[in-house]
Amino acid sequence: MTQRWHASSVSSTLQRFIVGKPAARITAAVCIGSFWARTGYDASMTGDASGPIDGARYGHTNLIARDWRRLSDWYVRLFGCTPVPPERDYSGPDLERGTAVPKAALQGVHLRLPGHGDDGPTLEIYTFATTDGASEGGIDRPGFRHIAFAVADVHTARRRVLDEGGSAVGEVVTLTTADGRRVTWCYVTDPEGNAVELQSWAPPA
Structure with missing residues (x-):
């Protein structure tokens, strides 16, 4: 069974980790991309989609x-x-x-x-x-x-x-x-x- 992660919980955890740590921001950015790629995350699967509807x-x-x-x-x-x-x-x-x-x-x-x-x-x-x-x-x-x-x-x-x-x-x-x-x-x-x-x-x- 594929585990689904909610974007808001992941983001808040990372934010707590990188506050006041410039080097950690770079590391976190790399980790985020790797994490979403491995888990198959798609923003449309969550309630966190933001911005205008595509092509509106x-x-x-x-x-x-x-x-x-x-x-x-x-x-x-x-x-x-x-x-x-x-x-x-x-x-x-x-x-x-x-x-x-x-x-x-x-x-x-x-x-x-x-x-x-x-x-x-x-x-x-x-x-x-x-x-x-x-x-x-x-x-x-x-x-x-x-x-x-x-x-x-x-x-x-x-x-x-x-x-x-x-x-x-x-x-x-x-x-x-x-x-x-x-x-x-x-x-x-x-x-x-x-x-x-x-x-x-x-x-x-």
């Missing part, structure tokens, strides 16, 4: 509209947003699992926000086929619903969010756009219940 980059702000075409045209006319094809048209079991909305179906578009270049964030405007059963705070309720971050790995990022006091909304799923690109994504919430999407894009298979 702001992706989009989501707006659930009653009429996505009319509302997206308004943002294009007034603010100079530009449509990013293809238009979205999603439905089916994967969308239901991802949104936690029964019989979910939606259409919409991404608009590139002005002033941030061709790779800047977008405004995602969607309309669900029905919002009759939309719950308070639900992903399908009209209004600004979530912000989104692109991440290197959705499953890893989701675990990190849950470890840091967030909550899960739906499951991790993968959808395919009309031009064949695949997006793996999920919804989570921050510790105060605000919705956040985690997503990772892949080129067409």
Whole structure:
């Protein structure tokens, strides 16, 4: 059976040892590297992971509209947003699992926000086929619903969010756009219940 060491206990022991001993700091640094290599330590296996989620980059702000075409045209006319094809048209079991909305179906578009270049964030405007059963705070309720971050790995990022006091909304799923690109994504919430999407894009298979 492989013995698991907790990083915090090892670090505190070393700190007590090297206080006021410059030479010991060098020795300790070498020992730490050797120790982690022998034990197969991985920071992701502990609760000590720190720093930003790997690859995190702001992706989009989501707006659930009653009429996505009319509302997206308004943002294009007034603010100079530009449509990013293809238009979205999603439905089916994967969308239901991802949104936690029964019989979910939606259409919409991404608009590139002005002033941030061709790779800047977008405004995602969607309309669900029905919002009759939309719950308070639900992903399908009209209004600004979530912000989104692109991440290197959705499953890893989701675990990190849950470890840091967030909550899960739906499951991790993968959808395919009309031009064949695949997006793996999920919804989570921050510790105060605000919705956040985690997503990772892949080129067409």
